[in-house]
Amino acid sequence: xRFALRxxxxxxxxLALILAGCSDSDGGxxxxxxxxxxxxxxxxxxxxxxxxxxEAYQALxxxxxxxxxxxxxxxxxxxxxxxTVDIANASRQIKAxxxxxxxxxxxxxxxxxxxxxxxxxxxPVDQLTLQQISDIxxxxxxxxxxxxxxxxxxxxxxRETNSGTHVYFLEEVLRLGQKDNKTFFTPETLLLxxxxxxxxxxxxxxxxxxxxxxxxxTPDVKVVAVARDASGPYVMPSAExxxxxxxxxxxxxxxxxxGQPSGAIAxxxxxxxxxxxxxxxxELGFVPVAVP
Amino acid sequence: xxxxxxxxxxxxxxxxxLVKASGYSAIVFVGLIFFFLMGEGLPALAETSLSxxxxxxxxxxxxxxxLLPLIGGSLVVTLxxxxxxxxxxxxxxxxxxxxxxxWLREILKPLVEVLGGFPSVVLGFLxxxxxxxxxxxxxxxxxxxxxxxxxxxxxxxxxxxxVSVAEDALDAVPRSYRDAALALGATQWQTIWRVxxxxxxSGVLTAVMLGVGRxxxxxxxxxxxxxxxxxxxxxxxxxxxxxxxxxxTIAAEMGEVANGSEHYHVLFLIGIxxxxxxxxxxxxxxxxxxxxxxxxxxxxx
Numbered sequence: 001x002r003f004a005l006r007x008x009x010x011x012x013x014x015l016a017l018i019l020a021g022c023s024d025s026d027g028g029x030x031x032x033x034x035x036x037x038x039x040x041x042x043x044x045x046x047x048x049x050x051x052x053x054x055e056a057y058q059a060l061x062x063x064x065x066x067x068x069x070x071x072x073x074x075x076x077x078x079x080x081x082x083x084t085v086d087i088a089n090a091s092r093q094i095k096a097x098x099x100x101x102x103x104x105x106x107x108x109x110x111x112x113x114x115x116x117x118x119x120x121x122x123x124p125v126d127q128l129t130l131q132q133i134s135d136i137x138x139x140x141x142x143x144x145x146x147x148x149x150x151x152x153x154x155x156x157x158x159r160e161t162n163s164g165t166h167v168y169f170l171e172e173v174l175r176l177g178q179k180d181n182k183t184f185f186t187p188e189t190l191l192l193x194x195x196x197x198x199x200x201x202x203x204x205x206x207x208x209x210x211x212x213x214x215x216x217x218t219p220d221v222k223v224v225a226v227a228r229d230a231s232g233p234y235v236m237p238s239a240e241x242x243x244x245x246x247x248x249x250x251x252x253x254x255x256x257x258x259g260q261p262s263g264a265i266a267x268x269x270x271x272x273x274x275x276x277x278x279x280x281x282x283e284l285g286f287v288p289v290a291v292p
Numbered sequence: 293x294x295x296x297x298x299x300x301x302x303x304x305x306x307x308x309x310l311v312k313a314s315g316y317s318a319i320v321f322v323g324l325i326f327f328f329l330m331g332e333g334l335p336a337l338a339e340t341s342l343s344x345x346x347x348x349x350x351x352x353x354x355x356x357x358x359l360l361p362l363i364g365g366s367l368v369v370t371l372x373x374x375x376x377x378x379x380x381x382x383x384x385x386x387x388x389x390x391x392x393x394x395w396l397r398e399i400l401k402p403l404v405e406v407l408g409g410f411p412s413v414v415l416g417f418l419x420x421x422x423x424x425x426x427x428x429x430x431x432x433x434x435x436x437x438x439x440x441x442x443x444x445x446x447x448x449x450x451x452x453x454x455v456s457v458a459e460d461a462l463d464a465v466p467r468s469y470r471d472a473a474l475a476l477g478a479t480q481w482q483t484i485w486r487v488x489x490x491x492x493x494s495g496v497l498t499a500v501m502l503g504v505g506r507x508x509x510x511x512x513x514x515x516x517x518x519x520x521x522x523x524x525x526x527x528x529x530x531x532x533x534x535x536x537x538x539x540x541t542i543a544a545e546m547g548e549v550a551n552g553s554e555h556y557h558v559l560f561l562i563g564i565x566x567x568x569x570x571x572x573x574x575x576x577x578x579x580x581x582x583x584x585x586x587x588x589x590x591x592x593x
Contacts, residue, residue, distance in 0.1 A: 074548035082551075101550070153434040160520070161353045162548035184351060187361070190437055190519040190534050193544055197420070197516070204425045207434050 036264030038066045042076020042089030043164050044195065045113060045213040046253055050089055052280045057271055064264055073164030080105060080258055086265050088256045091164035091213070103258040110272050112287035114214040114237035115169060115249040117224040118199070120206040125149040127225040127234040130248055134174050136209060139186030144207070156189040157198045157210035168251050169211055211249075214238075215285035242287040253286070329567055333560030340554060345561075350522035350536070352545060352555045361522040362562065365439065365535035366508060366569075369518065372443025372531055373450055373507035378500050380447070381454025385499070388455070389462035390484050401459070408452030416516035419445045424517055431532065437519035439535040445517055446507040454503040461495020462488060494581040501577035505570055508539075515540035538562045 040050055047070035054066035071079075076088035081101045091113065094105055117133060119125060125148055128136075135141050137156050144152045159166045175181035192198050198210040202221045214237050217223060225234035228248045241247040261269055271277055278288035336345075340357050347358035388400050423444060424436030431440075465488050473483040489496065519534025522541075542559050549556040 072548050078548060078550055098550075155435040160544045161351070162545055167353065184354070187349065187351075187523045188521055188534070190435065190521050191536070191544070192520065193515055200420060201424075201435070201437065205428060205435055 036064045038064065038087065038265055038268060039085040040066055040087045040089065041069045041071060041079050041085045043073040043091040043253070044070040045091040045163075045165055045215070046089040046111075048215065049111065049253075049281065049284050049286060052284060053272060053277055056276070056280060057268060060271075061267075064268070066268070072160075072162040073167075074162050077105070077256065080256055083258070086257065087261075087269075090254045090256060091251065092167050093252075093254065094256060105256040105258060106260055108255045108257075108269055108272070109252045109289055110255050111253045111278075111281045111289055112242055113251055113253050114242045114247050114287065115165065115173075115211050115251070116214050116217045116237045117226060117249070118202050118210050118212060118217060118221040119224055120202055120204075120208060121220070121222045122206040123149060123222065125224065126222070127227065129227045129230050129232075130173060130176060131229065133226070134176060134183065137169075137174050137185055137189060138183045139188060152207050154209060155201075155205060155207040156186065157201055157208055158185060158189045158191055159195070159198070159211075160191050160193055165211070165213065169249075172251070173211075173249060213286075217285070239282060239287045250287070252289075326567065329560060329564050333557060333562075333564045336554065336557035336561040339557060345558075348524045350541070352558070355554070357554075357558045358522075359558075359562065359565070361524040362536055362538045362541050363565065364524045364526075364530070365518070365522070366537040366539070366566075368439045368525075368530045368535055369442040369446060369514060369537055370504065370508045372439060373446035374500075374504050376444060376447025377450035377454050377503045377507065381451045381499065381503060382458050382496060384451070384455045385458035385462055385496075386484055386489070389459050390488060391480070401456075404452050404455045408456065410449075412449055412510055412513040413516075415445055415449060416513035419513060419517035433532055435519065435534065437517055437534055438532055439518055440531050442514045442518040442535070442537070443531065445513050446510055449510055449513065450503040450506045453506050454499045457499035457502055458492075458496045461492040461499065464495065465491045497580050498577055501573055505573055508569060508573075509566070511539040511543045515543055520544065538566055542566075 040054065042050075047068060050068045054068050058064060058066060073088075073090035073092050076085065077090055077094060077098050079085040080088035081098065081103045083103070088105070094107065099105060117128060123144065125144060128147060132141070132147050136147065136154055137158070141147055142154055144150055144154055158169070161167075170185065171177065174183045174185065190201075192201065195212050195216045198212055199216065199218055199221060202208045202210045203218075223236060225236050226248055227234045233246070235241045235246045235248070237247045237249070242250040255269065255272070257265060257269070260266075273289070281288045336357075344357055345359050347356070348360050349356040349358045350361050384400075384404070388397055388404075392400060419441055420437075424438075424441045426436065427433060427438065427441055428436035469487050469491055470483055473487040474480075478486070514537050518537060518540065520536045520540055521534040522536040523533070525533055525535070542562055545555070546559055549559060
């Protein structure tokens with residue numbers, strides 16, 4: 001008790017200083033404009049990008065506060081519909097039923113992303129066609145020797161079903177973009193809750209194959225070159241190969257607002273298309289939309 | 293003087309009511325949770341056909357809601373965890389209570405309690421980075437993210453619960469029982485196996501049931517190490533393959549479902565199933581303990 005008492009005055013002083021500091025900085029900025037607060041939530045693929053954007057923008061505009069959280073594309077869009085966030089990040093396009101749910105979402109393509117196919121560095125396989133990847137994940141191929149590798153079982157890793165990356169991979173790779181194709185992930189596919197989970201398992205397991213956004217690929221896993229079909233060129237994912245449509249597994253990254261944005265949110269979205277914001281996109285391993 | 297006495301009785305009245313209210317509140321909360329679960333989960337039975345729920349494919353984004361692989365996954369992992377936690381937990385409890393010298397006992401008991409307070413997500417990290425690569429290499433499995441990894445980890449998580457409850461039960465056995473057994477020429481092992489453990493049976497059983505309950509409800513660590521592949525497997529191979537538990541499914545998918553959708557109701561249905569399973573475990577445990585009491589009363593009379 002005596003111990004607490006001795007520190008109490010100090011604590012009070014510190015508290016007073018913090019409060020004084022806050023009110024000072026508030027008063028110093030644009031005087032009558034209240035601080036704008038933007039809630040931004042959604043895709044785990046985009047969370048690092050959205051954070052970097054928010055930090056850079058807040059440095060330029062100290063009166064704006066942007067809070068960024070992940071949780072998955074579906075989570076972000078659900079929050080937008082429920083009115084708890086201002087901007088939803090999504091690594092897949094909004095579904096028709098989400099569009100109809102009432103928030104009148106408006107779409108912005110803010111960056112592009114390539115999905116890298118990753119294997120363990122010990123794995124000699126370094127190129128695959130889309131059809132081979134589809135057959136691996138649908139369970140037709142069970143052994144690496146069937147796609148030119150060693151005699152090892154294939155362990156398939158995927159993100160959980162709430163991930164926009166999962167849905168994109170299902171539609172564009174497993175089903176090869178064909179609407180009437182009803183191919184499924186084999187139930188044997190391991191569904192891991194995070195990108196890090198996939199990278200960790202691929203790094204230590206020579207049997208594993210996984211997929212991840214290009215921005216999340218670490219140097220200790222091996223990226224596989226991918227071809228549209230057996231005759232086509234095998235291409236490594238990169239900003240160039242995505243922009244000139246050479247790399248086949250690339251997608252747009254979206255932000256959604258409830259209705260046409262206005263005020264601080266509109267300013268922020270507009271800034272995302274500036275050369276400065278798109279330079280951050282390149283820095284984080286994604287592909288910019290507007291040529292800076 | 294008189295004044296003080298009335299104020300004392302007034303305080304006592306208040307405290308009695310407070311204690312009573314907090315006692316009843318436990319029942320109220322369980323009841324509220326139960327009705328909430330029923331309200332959110334039972335619509336699933338109307339929306340989804342029973343044959344779909346009892347199928348073996350779980351792929352909710354395309355409308356496949358087969359619960360069997362998830363129930364199977366939870367049972368395998370929990371059974372495995374029980375097989376790990378019960379022998380080790382009871383063994384540790386016997387050692388601490390019956391065999392260890394006093395100084396060792398003073399060290400071991402708090403250590404076990406610290407282990408019990410360990411956040412399971414930290415153990416999950418250990419599972420992903422240490423346990424699963426070890427299992428893959430040691431057993432030659434395609435991947436270490438298996439039901440076995442989940443069982444071992446959950447077993448580890450449940451051990452402290454089993455140890456501390458079982459140790460308390462053993463401790464409560466009167467000294468005279470052991471003295472009598474030893475005086476009749478029984479060895480220490482015979483005393484433990486034939487006298488002390490049977491005398492503490494109801495408490496040890498409670499320990500086992502609490503351990504099982506801890507294992508079946510654990511989520512985070514399981515989600516990290518079992519691989520979450522919803523495949524129904526029968527037989528011993530199920531232990532060495534990836535699996536998906538009910539708790540991990542709820543945790544992984546609850547964040548993104550649209551409120552009131554079919555998927556949402558099915559996830560609550562899984563919650564009801566979990567609730568019923570843990571209710572069954574608790575009822576079995578208390579029934580067994582109750583029977584035990586009656587028998588000992590019979591012997592005494």
